[in-house]
Amino acid sequence: MYMMDAPPLVKSAQRVLQLLEFFAHDKRRATVMQVATALDYPQSSTSMLLGTLETLGYLRYEASERTYIPTLRVMLLGSWLQDELFGSGSLISAMNALRERTRETVMVGLRQGIHVRFILSLRGPRSTTLQYPVGVLRPVCRSAVGKILLSALPNSEILKIARRANAEAQPEDKVPTGELMTEIAAIRERGWALTVDYPLPDRATLAMALPPIPDQPAMALIVGTRKARMAENQERYVRELRATCESLASQLRGDVPG
Known part of the structure; x- marks a missing residue:
């Protein structure tokens, strides 16, 4: 049977969804390094992505622990x-x-x-x-x-x-x-x-x-x-x-x- 090729993925959108799925699966706070390691992302881009979602109100940053956790907005x-x-x-x-x-x-x-x-x-x-x-x-x-x-x-x-x-x-x-x-x-x-x-x-x-x-x-x-x-x-x-x-x-x- 003929199968249509899947449309190309937009990497930034894919990473946002993978990040939210990571928190849904692990059900815990996480540092930049923990997220980067779990998802195999570069640490620098992981830090930027987490920071952007925190700025938009989707994540909360705990400065004392240097961890992120989703907010109610998610x-x-x-x-x-x-x-x-x-x-x-x-x-x-x-x-x-x-x-x-x-x-x-x-x-x-x-x-x-x-x-x-x-x-x-x-x-x-x-x-x-x-x-x-x-x-x-x-x-x-x-x-x-x-x-x-x-x-x-x-x-x-x-x-x-x-x-x-x-x-x-x-x-x-x-x-x-x-x-x-x-x-x-x-x-x-x-x-x-x-x-x-x-x-x-x-x-x-x-x-x-x-x-x-x-x-x-x-x-x-x-x-x-x-x-x-x-x-x-x-x-x-x-x-x-x-x-x-x-x-x-x-x-x-x-x-x-x-």
Whole structure:
């Protein structure tokens, strides 16, 4: 029987998939050398590939161990299949339900050093809802997601991060540390963070910490909308965010079926 030749492989794409399959098979953190040895890659190109995936939010780098591990963003690549096959117990389902209840864009974000990054964004169902692109970096001390994640850290660590961020930030992104710490204290008291007119005018984002997920960095759940809609609906959005986070925490504890 006549067999068509297989199409040529794109080496970079092949390596990314082999790398993700390596982590799926080994189920552990790995150094650059361990990955390079296991996959028979040059160490230099392995280091560049791991660094690129870390920058994009697909891997997390543990500086103390010099190891990499996949983030939740990798799992979310196929989350729609998980929902289709296994029901409504996943994070993506919870986000989608929150989007439907608020009619706004819903995101998940994490901190990367002195920045934060959205790793997942579900645009609201209304035609006028805002688009928050995945992968864009924002200053950690200016954004709602950054402030809610900073609030879980000791004050000494927050100040260290803030000073480093201010040293590298553009003038408009610098934040007085005294004002930041006052706001952090208020965030700890109420359990949520709000940013208005940032990074663009007429935008507002409301963030709440997601419950801890094993082997994953701290993350936040965010609702983004226009300023007027946030002012009108903020209390309801806070309730919806809290209910979603509490439901996910119950599922992680095994209190309710997924």
